[in-house]
Amino acid sequence: MENSLFNIEEFDIKLDTEEIGRQFVYVQQVDSTNSMLLNSKEFNKNGTVLLAEEQTSGRGRKGREWISQPGQNLTFSILLRKVDGKKVNIVNLGSSLAVAQAIENLYQLKTSLKWPNDILIEGKKVAGILLESSSKGNELDRVVIGIGINVNQTNFPGKYMLEPTSIRKEFRNRGNRERILSEVLNLFEEIFIKVEENPEEVLEDWKDRCKMIGEKVKVVSDSVTKFGIFDDLDEKGFLILKSNNKIEKIHFGDVSLRQ
Numbered sequence: 001m002e003n004s005l006f007n008i009e010e011f012d013i014k015l016d017t018e019e020i021g022r023q024f025v026y027v028q029q030v031d032s033t034n035s036m037l038l039n040s041k042e043f044n045k046n047g048t049v050l051l052a053e054e055q056t057s058g059r060g061r062k063g064r065e066w067i068s069q070p071g072q073n074l075t076f077s078i079l080l081r082k083v084d085g086k087k088v089n090i091v092n093l094g095s096s097l098a099v100a101q102a103i104e105n106l107y108q109l110k111t112s113l114k115w116p117n118d119i120l121i122e123g124k125k126v127a128g129i130l131l132e133s134s135s136k137g138n139e140l141d142r143v144v145i146g147i148g149i150n151v152n153q154t155n156f157p158g159k160y161m162l163e164p165t166s167i168r169k170e171f172r173n174r175g176n177r178e179r180i181l182s183e184v185l186n187l188f189e190e191i192f193i194k195v196e197e198n199p200e201e202v203l204e205d206w207k208d209r210c211k212m213i214g215e216k217v218k219v220v221s222d223s224v225t226k227f228g229i230f231d232d233l234d235e236k237g238f239l240i241l242k243s244n245n246k247i248e249k250i251h252f253g254d255v256s257l258r259q
């Protein structure tokens with residue numbers, strides 16, 4: 001399979017941000033870009049982006065693995081130092097919005113979102129996000145948004161919760177990793193500003209792209225399974241599940257349409 005190194009210059013020309021990605025770190029191999037940014041003594045600047053060609057222990061949500069063939073895709077993390085703890089879930093949802101919008105802008109592929117932050121094309125997963133944070137006292141010290149986008153990988157051996165796909169598989173042509181990364185970061189910065197100034201709009205934009213709202217769903221959180229209607233998101237971005245005469249807020253879990 002064709003493999004070319006990431007071209008930082010090409011990425012940089014299209015980067016149109018004030019802070020996000022202005023400190024850019026590119027490494028060949030790391031255990032996990034999230035772990036490296038969360039624990040780094042060296043990289044402290046708000047907006048630092050770390051991109052790795054290969055992760056040896058890439059992590060997904062709920063302790064799962066994130067497997068990505070080296071050099072084919074995008075596996076990167078964004079470090080934020082100024083997140084209001086009350087808005088961290090909206091930042092999480094906003095990140096998936098940035099990825100979905102970037103794919104649509106560049107490839108005219110229709111994307112949809114699955115709560116909390118999977119990005120799908122034709123019901124298959126093209127990208128996932130893992131937000132992690134560390135605190136100092138009561139304040140969030142570091143928020144790291146880890147993003148994995150399947151760009152040019154075409155075969156996905158192994159078992160997956162949700163069928164994986166890539167931009168190349170759906171677009172039937174190679175995706176440009178440099179262009180995708182700059183577009184995601186440009187949009188991310190815009191959305192992050194909106195999270196601060198107008199979080200309701202971010203939630204509305206997210207909901208517009210989610211096909212499950214109003215549908216019967218199954219939610220698995222830890223080992224508890226719940227059924228109901230995915231009624232709405234609350235003002236913090238949590239899922240509101242309606243069942244019989246009960247309304248519950250779901251803070252984390254895997255949601256699927258109920259057959």
Ligand code: BTN
Nearest residue numbers: 032058059060061128129146148
């Ligand atoms: C998921 O869908 O479960 C989340 C996947 C997140 C993967 C990315 S790849 C870059 C960053 N580093 C990690 O170890 N994980 C995230």
